[in-house]
Amino acid sequence: MDAQAWLLEHGPAVDAVLERWLPPLDAAPADLHGAMRHLVFPGGKRFRPGLVLAAAEAVGGPLQSALPMAAAVELIHVYSLIHDDLPCMDDDEERRGRPTVHVLWGEATAVLAGDALQSLAFEGLLMDTDPGRSGRAARDLARAIGPAGLVGGQVDDLRQGENPGDEAFVLSIHERKTAALIQACVSGGARLASASEDQLAVLGAFGLEVGVAFQIADDGLDADEDESGCSLVSLLGREACLERAEALLESALSRIEGMGERAEPLRALARFAVRRKA
Amino acid sequence: MDAQAWLLEHGPAVDAVLERWLPPLDAAPADLHGAMRHLVFPGGKRFRPGLVLAAAEAVGGPLQSALPMAAAVELIHVYSLIHDDLPCMDDDEERRGRPTVHVLWGEATAVLAGDALQSLAFEGLLMDTDPGRSGRAARDLARAIGPAGLVGGQVDDLRQGENPGDEAFVLSIHERKTAALIQACVSGGARLASASEDQLAVLGAFGLEVGVAFQIADDGLDADEDESGCSLVSLLGREACLERAEALLESALSRIEGMGERAEPLRALARFAVRRKA
Numbered sequence: 001m002d003a004q005a006w007l008l009e010h011g012p013a014v015d016a017v018l019e020r021w022l023p024p025l026d027a028a029p030a031d032l033h034g035a036m037r038h039l040v041f042p043g044g045k046r047f048r049p050g051l052v053l054a055a056a057e058a059v060g061g062p063l064q065s066a067l068p069m070a071a072a073v074e075l076i077h078v079y080s081l082i083h084d085d086l087p088c089m090d091d092d093e094e095r096r097g098r099p100t101v102h103v104l105w106g107e108a109t110a111v112l113a114g115d116a117l118q119s120l121a122f123e124g125l126l127m128d129t130d131p132g133r134s135g136r137a138a139r140d141l142a143r144a145i146g147p148a149g150l151v152g153g154q155v156d157d158l159r160q161g162e163n164p165g166d167e168a169f170v171l172s173i174h175e176r177k178t179a180a181l182i183q184a185c186v187s188g189g190a191r192l193a194s195a196s197e198d199q200l201a202v203l204g205a206f207g208l209e210v211g212v213a214f215q216i217a218d219d220g221l222d223a224d225e226d227e228s229g230c231s232l233v234s235l236l237g238r239e240a241c242l243e244r245a246e247a248l249l250e251s252a253l254s255r256i257e258g259m260g261e262r263a264e265p266l267r268a269l270a271r272f273a274v275r276r277k278a
Numbered sequence: 279m280d281a282q283a284w285l286l287e288h289g290p291a292v293d294a295v296l297e298r299w300l301p302p303l304d305a306a307p308a309d310l311h312g313a314m315r316h317l318v319f320p321g322g323k324r325f326r327p328g329l330v331l332a333a334a335e336a337v338g339g340p341l342q343s344a345l346p347m348a349a350a351v352e353l354i355h356v357y358s359l360i361h362d363d364l365p366c367m368d369d370d371e372e373r374r375g376r377p378t379v380h381v382l383w384g385e386a387t388a389v390l391a392g393d394a395l396q397s398l399a400f401e402g403l404l405m406d407t408d409p410g411r412s413g414r415a416a417r418d419l420a421r422a423i424g425p426a427g428l429v430g431g432q433v434d435d436l437r438q439g440e441n442p443g444d445e446a447f448v449l450s451i452h453e454r455k456t457a458a459l460i461q462a463c464v465s466g467g468a469r470l471a472s473a474s475e476d477q478l479a480v481l482g483a484f485g486l487e488v489g490v491a492f493q494i495a496d497d498g499l500d501a502d503e504d505e506s507g508c509s510l511v512s513l514l515g516r517e518a519c520l521e522r523a524e525a526l527l528e529s530a531l532s533r534i535e536g537m538g539e540r541a542e543p544l545r546a547l548a549r550f551a552v553r554r555k556a
Contacts, residue, residue: 107366123420135409142401
Protein backbone atom coordinates (compact mmCIF):
# COMPACT_ATOMS: atom_id res chain seq x y z
CA MET A 1 0.00 0.00 0.00
CA ASP A 2 1.51 3.28 -1.17
CA ALA A 3 0.37 6.07 1.16
CA GLN A 4 1.14 8.87 -1.26
CA ALA A 5 -0.74 7.18 -4.08
CA TRP A 6 -3.66 6.64 -1.72
CA LEU A 7 -3.67 10.33 -0.77
CA LEU A 8 -3.56 11.35 -4.41
CA GLU A 9 -6.42 9.00 -5.24
CA HIS A 10 -8.73 10.44 -2.58
CA GLY A 11 -7.62 14.08 -2.67
CA PRO A 12 -10.04 15.20 -5.41
CA ALA A 13 -13.12 14.11 -3.45
CA VAL A 14 -11.93 16.13 -0.44
CA ASP A 15 -11.09 19.11 -2.66
CA ALA A 16 -14.58 19.04 -4.13
CA VAL A 17 -16.14 19.39 -0.67
CA LEU A 18 -13.71 22.17 0.27
CA GLU A 19 -14.50 24.00 -2.97
CA ARG A 20 -18.23 23.74 -2.27
CA TRP A 21 -17.90 24.97 1.32
CA LEU A 22 -15.50 27.88 0.84
CA PRO A 23 -17.04 31.20 -0.18
CA PRO A 24 -16.23 32.16 -3.77
CA LEU A 25 -13.54 34.64 -4.77
CA ASP A 26 -15.95 36.64 -6.90
CA ALA A 27 -18.20 37.47 -3.93
CA ALA A 28 -17.64 40.15 -1.26
CA PRO A 29 -15.69 40.41 0.95
CA ALA A 30 -13.27 39.03 -1.64
CA ASP A 31 -10.16 39.63 0.46
CA LEU A 32 -11.55 37.51 3.30
CA HIS A 33 -12.47 34.75 0.87
CA GLY A 34 -9.04 34.92 -0.76
CA ALA A 35 -7.31 34.75 2.61
CA MET A 36 -9.43 31.75 3.64
CA ARG A 37 -8.58 29.92 0.43
CA HIS A 38 -4.88 30.78 0.25
CA LEU A 39 -3.54 27.71 2.11
CA VAL A 40 -6.41 25.43 1.10
CA PHE A 41 -5.80 25.69 -2.66
CA PRO A 42 -3.15 24.60 -3.36
CA GLY A 43 -3.00 22.64 -0.14
CA GLY A 44 -0.41 20.36 1.38
CA LYS A 45 -0.48 16.59 1.29
CA ARG A 46 -4.02 16.45 2.72
CA PHE A 47 -2.62 14.06 5.32
CA ARG A 48 -5.31 14.76 7.94
CA PRO A 49 -8.24 14.30 5.52
CA GLY A 50 -6.52 11.09 4.39
CA LEU A 51 -6.46 9.82 7.97
CA VAL A 52 -10.18 10.54 8.32
CA LEU A 53 -11.03 8.56 5.19
CA ALA A 54 -8.63 5.72 6.01
CA ALA A 55 -10.20 5.39 9.47
CA ALA A 56 -13.65 5.18 7.89
CA GLU A 57 -12.38 2.43 5.60
CA ALA A 58 -10.73 0.65 8.53
CA VAL A 59 -14.08 0.13 10.24
CA GLY A 60 -15.76 -0.94 7.01
CA GLY A 61 -17.86 2.14 6.45
CA PRO A 62 -18.28 3.91 3.14
CA LEU A 63 -15.50 6.45 2.63
CA GLN A 64 -18.12 8.84 1.30
CA SER A 65 -19.73 9.14 4.73
CA ALA A 66 -16.54 10.61 6.21
CA LEU A 67 -15.86 13.22 3.51
CA PRO A 68 -17.39 16.13 5.50
CA MET A 69 -15.13 15.27 8.45
CA ALA A 70 -12.14 15.11 6.09
CA ALA A 71 -12.87 18.59 4.76
CA ALA A 72 -13.54 19.95 8.26
CA VAL A 73 -10.18 18.84 9.67
CA GLU A 74 -8.37 20.38 6.72
CA LEU A 75 -10.06 23.74 7.39
CA ILE A 76 -9.14 23.47 11.06
CA HIS A 77 -5.54 22.67 10.13
CA VAL A 78 -5.35 25.68 7.82
CA TYR A 79 -6.94 27.97 10.41
CA SER A 80 -4.26 26.91 12.92
CA LEU A 81 -1.47 27.51 10.36
CA ILE A 82 -2.72 31.02 9.58
CA HIS A 83 -2.86 31.99 13.26
CA ASP A 84 0.47 30.28 14.06
CA ASP A 85 2.15 32.33 11.32
CA LEU A 86 0.97 35.69 12.74
CA PRO A 87 3.62 38.21 13.81
CA CYS A 88 2.52 37.88 17.45
CA MET A 89 3.03 34.09 17.28
CA ASP A 90 5.72 32.42 15.16
CA ASP A 91 6.05 35.45 12.86
CA ASP A 92 6.53 33.48 9.64
CA GLU A 93 6.50 35.27 6.33
CA GLU A 94 6.55 32.20 4.14
CA ARG A 95 4.82 28.82 4.12
CA ARG A 96 5.15 26.16 1.44
CA GLY A 97 7.16 28.60 -0.64
CA ARG A 98 4.45 31.28 -0.70
CA PRO A 99 3.89 34.41 1.41
CA THR A 100 1.78 33.81 4.50
CA VAL A 101 -1.76 35.14 4.78
CA HIS A 102 -0.93 38.14 6.96
CA VAL A 103 1.84 39.18 4.58
CA LEU A 104 -0.61 39.25 1.68
CA TRP A 105 -3.79 40.50 3.37
CA GLY A 106 -2.67 42.08 6.65
CA GLU A 107 -2.98 40.89 10.22
CA ALA A 108 -6.64 41.74 10.77
CA THR A 109 -7.78 39.74 7.76
CA ALA A 110 -5.46 36.87 8.74
CA VAL A 111 -6.96 36.68 12.23
CA LEU A 112 -10.48 36.85 10.79
CA ALA A 113 -9.78 34.31 8.03
CA GLY A 114 -8.62 31.83 10.66
CA ASP A 115 -11.68 32.59 12.78
CA ALA A 116 -13.98 32.06 9.82
CA LEU A 117 -12.27 28.81 8.80
CA GLN A 118 -12.89 27.41 12.28
CA SER A 119 -16.59 28.32 12.03
CA LEU A 120 -16.87 26.98 8.50
CA ALA A 121 -15.39 23.64 9.56
CA PHE A 122 -18.18 23.15 12.10
CA GLU A 123 -20.86 24.53 9.81
CA GLY A 124 -19.89 22.27 6.92
CA LEU A 125 -19.52 19.16 9.05
CA LEU A 126 -22.89 19.67 10.71
CA MET A 127 -24.57 20.61 7.42
CA ASP A 128 -23.44 17.70 5.29
CA THR A 129 -24.08 14.84 7.67
CA ASP A 130 -26.65 13.27 9.96
CA PRO A 131 -26.51 15.63 12.96
CA GLY A 132 -26.86 12.81 15.47
CA ARG A 133 -23.65 11.21 14.31
CA SER A 134 -21.71 14.30 13.22
CA GLY A 135 -22.68 16.11 16.42
CA ARG A 136 -20.46 13.68 18.35
CA ALA A 137 -17.63 13.95 15.81
CA ALA A 138 -17.89 17.76 15.91
CA ARG A 139 -17.83 17.71 19.71
CA ASP A 140 -14.67 15.57 19.71
CA LEU A 141 -13.10 17.85 17.11
CA ALA A 142 -13.95 20.95 19.15
CA ARG A 143 -12.43 19.38 22.26
CA ALA A 144 -9.27 18.44 20.36
CA ILE A 145 -8.63 22.00 19.23
CA GLY A 146 -9.68 23.89 22.38
CA PRO A 147 -7.87 24.88 25.59
CA ALA A 148 -7.06 21.26 26.50
CA GLY A 149 -5.87 20.54 22.95
CA LEU A 150 -4.40 22.47 20.05
CA VAL A 151 -4.70 25.97 21.52
CA GLY A 152 -3.37 24.96 24.94
CA GLY A 153 -0.43 23.27 23.23
CA GLN A 154 0.29 26.34 21.15
CA VAL A 155 0.25 28.58 24.24
CA ASP A 156 2.82 26.35 25.93
CA ASP A 157 4.84 26.01 22.73
CA LEU A 158 5.14 29.80 22.46
CA ARG A 159 6.15 30.07 26.11
CA GLN A 160 8.66 27.24 25.66
CA GLY A 161 10.65 29.56 23.41
CA GLU A 162 12.03 31.07 26.62
CA ASN A 163 12.61 27.73 28.35
CA PRO A 164 13.41 24.41 26.67
CA GLY A 165 11.54 22.57 29.42
CA ASP A 166 11.77 18.89 30.21
CA GLU A 167 10.81 15.84 28.22
CA ALA A 168 7.37 15.43 29.78
CA PHE A 169 6.52 19.05 29.00
CA VAL A 170 7.62 18.74 25.36
CA LEU A 171 5.60 15.54 24.99
CA SER A 172 2.57 17.21 26.52
CA ILE A 173 2.87 20.01 23.97
CA HIS A 174 3.12 17.48 21.13
CA GLU A 175 0.08 15.63 22.44
CA ARG A 176 -2.04 18.74 22.55
CA LYS A 177 -0.72 20.81 19.66
CA THR A 178 -0.40 18.00 17.12
CA ALA A 179 -1.69 14.65 18.31
CA ALA A 180 -5.12 15.70 19.61
CA LEU A 181 -6.20 16.78 16.12
CA ILE A 182 -4.72 13.63 14.53
CA GLN A 183 -6.69 11.60 17.06
CA ALA A 184 -9.87 13.52 16.24
CA CYS A 185 -9.28 12.79 12.55
CA VAL A 186 -9.07 9.07 13.16
CA SER A 187 -11.93 8.78 15.62
CA GLY A 188 -14.12 11.24 13.70
CA GLY A 189 -13.70 9.33 10.45
CA ALA A 190 -14.50 6.09 12.22
CA ARG A 191 -17.51 7.63 13.97
CA LEU A 192 -19.05 8.84 10.72
CA ALA A 193 -18.56 5.36 9.29
CA SER A 194 -20.58 3.86 12.17
CA ALA A 195 -17.71 2.48 14.23
CA SER A 196 -18.52 0.62 17.44
CA GLU A 197 -17.48 2.07 20.80
CA ASP A 198 -14.76 -0.60 21.01
CA GLN A 199 -13.37 0.39 17.64
CA LEU A 200 -13.48 4.06 18.63
CA ALA A 201 -11.47 3.38 21.78
CA VAL A 202 -8.80 1.43 19.86
CA LEU A 203 -8.59 3.99 17.08
CA GLY A 204 -8.47 6.89 19.54
CA ALA A 205 -5.41 5.39 21.26
CA PHE A 206 -3.88 4.61 17.85
CA GLY A 207 -4.43 8.19 16.68
CA LEU A 208 -2.86 9.77 19.73
CA GLU A 209 0.30 7.64 19.44
CA VAL A 210 0.60 8.24 15.72
CA GLY A 211 0.19 11.96 16.33
CA VAL A 212 2.96 12.14 18.90
CA ALA A 213 5.21 9.91 16.77
CA PHE A 214 4.57 12.15 13.78
CA GLN A 215 5.59 15.28 15.70
CA ILE A 216 8.68 13.69 17.29
CA ALA A 217 9.80 12.41 13.89
CA ASP A 218 9.16 15.85 12.47
CA ASP A 219 11.40 17.36 15.14
CA GLY A 220 14.07 14.77 14.36
CA LEU A 221 13.92 15.13 10.60
CA ASP A 222 13.97 18.92 10.79
CA ALA A 223 16.84 18.91 13.27
CA ASP A 224 19.41 20.00 10.70
CA GLU A 225 17.49 23.08 9.65
CA ASP A 226 16.09 24.09 13.01
CA GLU A 227 18.09 23.54 16.18
CA SER A 228 16.29 26.25 18.09
CA GLY A 229 15.93 24.07 21.16
CA CYS A 230 12.15 23.90 21.11
CA SER A 231 11.93 20.21 20.46
CA LEU A 232 12.79 16.82 21.85
CA VAL A 233 15.94 16.84 19.70
CA SER A 234 17.68 19.29 22.00
CA LEU A 235 16.89 17.04 24.96
CA LEU A 236 17.47 13.57 23.51
CA GLY A 237 19.39 14.06 20.30
CA ARG A 238 18.27 13.29 16.78
CA GLU A 239 18.79 9.53 16.76
CA ALA A 240 16.96 8.93 20.01
CA CYS A 241 14.06 11.01 18.72
CA LEU A 242 13.69 8.94 15.59
CA GLU A 243 13.89 5.75 17.65
CA ARG A 244 11.23 7.04 20.00
CA ALA A 245 8.98 7.89 17.08
CA GLU A 246 9.47 4.43 15.60
CA ALA A 247 8.62 2.76 18.92
CA LEU A 248 5.40 4.79 19.22
CA LEU A 249 4.48 3.91 15.65
CA GLU A 250 4.98 0.20 16.33
CA SER A 251 2.86 0.43 19.45
CA ALA A 252 0.12 2.22 17.52
CA LEU A 253 0.20 -0.33 14.70
CA SER A 254 -0.04 -3.22 17.14
CA ARG A 255 -3.32 -1.78 18.44
CA ILE A 256 -5.03 -2.15 15.07
CA GLU A 257 -3.50 -5.50 14.09
CA GLY A 258 -6.87 -7.16 14.42
CA MET A 259 -8.54 -4.82 11.92
CA GLY A 260 -7.44 -6.81 8.91
CA GLU A 261 -6.91 -5.83 5.31
CA ARG A 262 -9.31 -2.90 5.27
CA ALA A 263 -7.09 -1.03 7.76
CA GLU A 264 -4.11 -1.15 5.37
CA PRO A 265 -4.51 2.47 4.17
CA LEU A 266 -4.57 3.65 7.79
CA ARG A 267 -1.39 1.68 8.56
CA ALA A 268 0.30 3.00 5.44
CA LEU A 269 -0.57 6.60 6.33
CA ALA A 270 0.75 6.14 9.86
CA ARG A 271 4.05 4.71 8.57
CA PHE A 272 4.29 7.47 5.99
CA ALA A 273 3.65 10.16 8.59
CA VAL A 274 6.43 8.93 10.83
CA ARG A 275 8.99 7.61 8.34
CA ARG A 276 8.21 9.98 5.47
CA LYS A 277 8.39 7.09 3.08
CA ALA A 278 5.45 5.08 1.88
CA MET B 279 -42.39 42.37 32.26
CA ASP B 280 -39.09 43.91 33.40
CA ALA B 281 -36.32 42.77 31.06
CA GLN B 282 -33.49 43.58 33.43
CA ALA B 283 -35.14 41.71 36.29
CA TRP B 284 -35.68 38.75 33.97
CA LEU B 285 -31.99 38.79 32.96
CA LEU B 286 -30.95 38.94 36.61
CA GLU B 287 -33.26 36.06 37.48
CA HIS B 288 -31.83 33.74 34.84
CA GLY B 289 -28.20 34.87 34.87
CA PRO B 290 -27.03 32.50 37.62
CA ALA B 291 -28.11 29.39 35.70
CA VAL B 292 -26.14 30.56 32.65
CA ASP B 293 -23.15 31.46 34.81
CA ALA B 294 -23.17 27.98 36.33
CA VAL B 295 -22.84 26.39 32.87
CA LEU B 296 -20.09 28.82 31.87
CA GLU B 297 -18.22 28.08 35.11
CA ARG B 298 -18.46 24.35 34.46
CA TRP B 299 -17.26 24.65 30.86
CA LEU B 300 -14.38 27.08 31.26
CA PRO B 301 -11.02 25.58 32.27
CA PRO B 302 -10.03 26.45 35.84
CA LEU B 303 -7.56 29.17 36.76
CA ASP B 304 -5.51 26.79 38.91
CA ALA B 305 -4.69 24.52 35.95
CA ALA B 306 -2.05 25.09 33.26
CA PRO B 307 -1.81 27.01 31.03
CA ALA B 308 -3.21 29.45 33.60
CA ASP B 309 -2.64 32.55 31.45
CA LEU B 310 -4.79 31.10 28.65
CA HIS B 311 -7.52 30.19 31.12
CA GLY B 312 -7.36 33.62 32.72
CA ALA B 313 -7.58 35.32 29.33
CA MET B 314 -10.57 33.17 28.36
CA ARG B 315 -12.38 34.01 31.59
CA HIS B 316 -11.56 37.74 31.72
CA LEU B 317 -14.65 39.03 29.87
CA VAL B 318 -16.89 36.14 30.92
CA PHE B 319 -16.59 36.80 34.68
CA PRO B 320 -17.71 39.46 35.37
CA GLY B 321 -19.72 39.55 32.16
CA GLY B 322 -22.02 42.11 30.65
CA LYS B 323 -25.80 42.00 30.79
CA ARG B 324 -25.93 38.44 29.38
CA PHE B 325 -28.36 39.81 26.82
CA ARG B 326 -27.66 37.09 24.23
CA PRO B 327 -28.07 34.19 26.67
CA GLY B 328 -31.28 35.88 27.82
CA LEU B 329 -32.60 35.90 24.26
CA VAL B 330 -31.84 32.19 23.95
CA LEU B 331 -33.78 31.36 27.10
CA ALA B 332 -36.65 33.71 26.30
CA ALA B 333 -37.01 32.11 22.85
CA ALA B 334 -37.17 28.67 24.48
CA GLU B 335 -39.91 29.93 26.78
CA ALA B 336 -41.74 31.54 23.87
CA VAL B 337 -42.25 28.16 22.19
CA GLY B 338 -43.28 26.52 25.45
CA GLY B 339 -40.15 24.45 26.00
CA PRO B 340 -38.36 24.08 29.30
CA LEU B 341 -35.82 26.89 29.73
CA GLN B 342 -33.39 24.29 31.05
CA SER B 343 -33.13 22.66 27.63
CA ALA B 344 -31.70 25.84 26.11
CA LEU B 345 -29.06 26.57 28.77
CA PRO B 346 -26.16 25.04 26.76
CA MET B 347 -27.06 27.26 23.80
CA ALA B 348 -27.23 30.27 26.13
CA ALA B 349 -23.72 29.60 27.42
CA ALA B 350 -22.39 28.90 23.92
CA VAL B 351 -23.56 32.23 22.48
CA GLU B 352 -22.00 34.09 25.41
CA LEU B 353 -18.63 32.42 24.71
CA ILE B 354 -18.95 33.30 21.02
CA HIS B 355 -19.78 36.90 21.92
CA VAL B 356 -16.74 37.14 24.21
CA TYR B 357 -14.45 35.54 21.59
CA SER B 358 -15.57 38.19 19.08
CA LEU B 359 -14.98 41.00 21.58
CA ILE B 360 -11.43 39.81 22.34
CA HIS B 361 -10.50 39.63 18.65
CA ASP B 362 -12.25 42.93 17.83
CA ASP B 363 -10.19 44.66 20.54
CA LEU B 364 -6.83 43.50 19.09
CA PRO B 365 -4.33 46.16 17.96
CA CYS B 366 -4.70 45.01 14.33
CA MET B 367 -8.49 45.49 14.55
CA ASP B 368 -10.17 48.20 16.65
CA ASP B 369 -7.12 48.59 18.92
CA ASP B 370 -9.06 49.08 22.16
CA GLU B 371 -7.23 49.09 25.47
CA GLU B 372 -10.28 49.14 27.68
CA ARG B 373 -13.64 47.39 27.75
CA ARG B 374 -16.27 47.72 30.44
CA GLY B 375 -13.82 49.76 32.49
CA ARG B 376 -11.11 47.08 32.55
CA PRO B 377 -8.00 46.53 30.41
CA THR B 378 -8.62 44.38 27.34
CA VAL B 379 -7.27 40.85 27.09
CA HIS B 380 -4.29 41.67 24.85
CA VAL B 381 -3.25 44.48 27.20
CA LEU B 382 -3.13 42.06 30.13
CA TRP B 383 -1.86 38.87 28.46
CA GLY B 384 -0.35 39.99 25.15
CA GLU B 385 -1.57 39.63 21.60
CA ALA B 386 -0.70 35.98 21.07
CA THR B 387 -2.66 34.84 24.12
CA ALA B 388 -5.55 37.12 23.15
CA VAL B 389 -5.78 35.58 19.67
CA LEU B 390 -5.55 32.09 21.16
CA ALA B 391 -8.06 32.79 23.95
CA GLY B 392 -10.58 33.90 21.32
CA ASP B 393 -9.83 30.82 19.23
CA ALA B 394 -10.31 28.55 22.24
CA LEU B 395 -13.56 30.23 23.26
CA GLN B 396 -14.98 29.57 19.81
CA SER B 397 -14.04 25.88 20.09
CA LEU B 398 -15.35 25.63 23.64
CA ALA B 399 -18.71 27.08 22.59
CA PHE B 400 -19.20 24.25 20.10
CA GLU B 401 -17.78 21.60 22.40
CA GLY B 402 -20.01 22.60 25.31
CA LEU B 403 -23.15 22.91 23.21
CA LEU B 404 -22.63 19.52 21.58
CA MET B 405 -21.63 17.90 24.86
CA ASP B 406 -24.53 19.01 27.02
CA THR B 407 -27.43 18.33 24.67
CA ASP B 408 -28.98 15.72 22.43
CA PRO B 409 -26.67 15.85 19.40
CA GLY B 410 -29.52 15.46 16.93
CA ARG B 411 -31.13 18.67 18.10
CA SER B 412 -28.04 20.62 19.12
CA GLY B 413 -26.26 19.65 15.90
CA ARG B 414 -28.71 21.82 13.98
CA ALA B 415 -28.46 24.68 16.48
CA ALA B 416 -24.65 24.46 16.34
CA ARG B 417 -24.73 24.48 12.54
CA ASP B 418 -26.90 27.62 12.52
CA LEU B 419 -24.61 29.23 15.08
CA ALA B 420 -21.52 28.39 13.01
CA ARG B 421 -23.13 29.87 9.90
CA ALA B 422 -24.09 33.04 11.78
CA ILE B 423 -20.52 33.73 12.85
CA GLY B 424 -18.64 32.65 9.70
CA PRO B 425 -17.72 34.42 6.46
CA ALA B 426 -21.35 35.20 5.59
CA GLY B 427 -22.04 36.40 9.15
CA LEU B 428 -20.10 37.94 12.00
CA VAL B 429 -16.61 37.64 10.48
CA GLY B 430 -17.66 38.93 7.06
CA GLY B 431 -19.37 41.87 8.76
CA GLN B 432 -16.28 42.65 10.80
CA VAL B 433 -14.07 42.59 7.68
CA ASP B 434 -16.34 45.12 5.99
CA ASP B 435 -16.67 47.18 9.17
CA LEU B 436 -12.88 47.52 9.40
CA ARG B 437 -12.65 48.51 5.75
CA GLN B 438 -15.47 50.98 6.20
CA GLY B 439 -13.16 53.03 8.43
CA GLU B 440 -11.69 54.39 5.22
CA ASN B 441 -15.04 54.92 3.50
CA PRO B 442 -18.34 55.73 5.20
CA GLY B 443 -20.21 53.82 2.49
CA ASP B 444 -23.91 54.00 1.73
CA GLU B 445 -26.93 53.01 3.78
CA ALA B 446 -27.34 49.57 2.25
CA PHE B 447 -23.70 48.73 2.99
CA VAL B 448 -23.98 49.87 6.62
CA LEU B 449 -27.17 47.83 7.06
CA SER B 450 -25.50 44.78 5.52
CA ILE B 451 -22.66 45.13 8.04
CA HIS B 452 -25.16 45.39 10.92
CA GLU B 453 -27.00 42.33 9.65
CA ARG B 454 -23.88 40.23 9.52
CA LYS B 455 -21.78 41.60 12.38
CA THR B 456 -24.58 41.92 14.95
CA ALA B 457 -27.93 40.59 13.82
CA ALA B 458 -26.86 37.16 12.54
CA LEU B 459 -25.73 36.12 16.02
CA ILE B 460 -28.88 37.60 17.64
CA GLN B 461 -30.91 35.59 15.15
CA ALA B 462 -28.96 32.43 15.98
CA CYS B 463 -29.66 33.06 19.69
CA VAL B 464 -33.39 33.23 19.12
CA SER B 465 -33.68 30.34 16.69
CA GLY B 466 -31.18 28.19 18.60
CA GLY B 467 -33.04 28.64 21.87
CA ALA B 468 -36.32 27.78 20.16
CA ARG B 469 -34.77 24.78 18.42
CA LEU B 470 -33.51 23.28 21.65
CA ALA B 471 -36.97 23.74 23.13
CA SER B 472 -38.49 21.70 20.29
CA ALA B 473 -39.92 24.52 18.21
CA SER B 474 -41.82 23.67 15.03
CA GLU B 475 -40.42 24.69 11.64
CA ASP B 476 -43.11 27.39 11.44
CA GLN B 477 -42.08 28.82 14.79
CA LEU B 478 -38.42 28.73 13.74
CA ALA B 479 -39.17 30.71 10.59
CA VAL B 480 -41.12 33.36 12.50
CA LEU B 481 -38.53 33.64 15.25
CA GLY B 482 -35.66 33.76 12.75
CA ALA B 483 -37.19 36.78 11.02
CA PHE B 484 -37.93 38.33 14.43
CA GLY B 485 -34.33 37.83 15.55
CA LEU B 486 -32.81 39.39 12.47
CA GLU B 487 -34.97 42.51 12.75
CA VAL B 488 -34.32 42.86 16.47
CA GLY B 489 -30.60 42.47 15.82
CA VAL B 490 -30.48 45.22 13.20
CA ALA B 491 -32.70 47.47 15.34
CA PHE B 492 -30.40 46.88 18.33
CA GLN B 493 -27.32 47.90 16.35
CA ILE B 494 -28.95 50.97 14.76
CA ALA B 495 -30.20 52.09 18.16
CA ASP B 496 -26.73 51.50 19.55
CA ASP B 497 -25.27 53.73 16.84
CA GLY B 498 -27.89 56.37 17.62
CA LEU B 499 -27.48 56.25 21.40
CA ASP B 500 -23.68 56.30 21.15
CA ALA B 501 -23.72 59.19 18.68
CA ASP B 502 -22.64 61.75 21.25
CA GLU B 503 -19.54 59.84 22.28
CA ASP B 504 -18.54 58.47 18.91
CA GLU B 505 -19.16 60.43 15.74
CA SER B 506 -16.47 58.65 13.81
CA GLY B 507 -18.68 58.26 10.76
CA CYS B 508 -18.80 54.46 10.87
CA SER B 509 -22.50 54.21 11.52
CA LEU B 510 -25.89 55.06 10.14
CA VAL B 511 -25.88 58.23 12.25
CA SER B 512 -23.47 59.98 9.91
CA LEU B 513 -25.75 59.15 6.97
CA LEU B 514 -29.20 59.69 8.45
CA GLY B 515 -28.73 61.67 11.66
CA ARG B 516 -29.44 60.56 15.21
CA GLU B 517 -33.20 61.04 15.28
CA ALA B 518 -33.83 59.18 12.04
CA CYS B 519 -31.71 56.30 13.33
CA LEU B 520 -33.73 55.95 16.49
CA GLU B 521 -36.96 56.11 14.47
CA ARG B 522 -35.67 53.44 12.13
CA ALA B 523 -34.76 51.20 15.06
CA GLU B 524 -38.21 51.69 16.57
CA ALA B 525 -39.91 50.79 13.28
CA LEU B 526 -37.86 47.60 12.99
CA LEU B 527 -38.69 46.71 16.58
CA GLU B 528 -42.41 47.17 15.94
CA SER B 529 -42.19 45.01 12.84
CA ALA B 530 -40.36 42.31 14.77
CA LEU B 531 -42.89 42.39 17.63
CA SER B 532 -45.81 42.12 15.22
CA ARG B 533 -44.35 38.84 13.92
CA ILE B 534 -44.67 37.17 17.31
CA GLU B 535 -48.02 38.68 18.33
CA GLY B 536 -49.66 35.28 18.06
CA MET B 537 -47.28 33.66 20.53
CA GLY B 538 -49.24 34.78 23.58
CA GLU B 539 -48.21 35.35 27.14
CA ARG B 540 -45.25 32.98 27.17
CA ALA B 541 -43.45 35.19 24.62
CA GLU B 542 -43.55 38.19 27.00
CA PRO B 543 -39.91 37.82 28.14
CA LEU B 544 -38.79 37.74 24.51
CA ARG B 545 -40.78 40.89 23.75
CA ALA B 546 -39.45 42.62 26.84
CA LEU B 547 -35.84 41.78 25.89
CA ALA B 548 -36.36 43.06 22.35
CA ARG B 549 -37.79 46.34 23.65
CA PHE B 550 -35.00 46.63 26.18
CA ALA B 551 -32.33 45.99 23.55
CA VAL B 552 -33.62 48.74 21.29
CA ARG B 553 -34.92 51.31 23.79
CA ARG B 554 -32.49 50.60 26.64
CA LYS B 555 -35.31 50.76 29.11
CA ALA B 556 -37.31 47.84 30.40
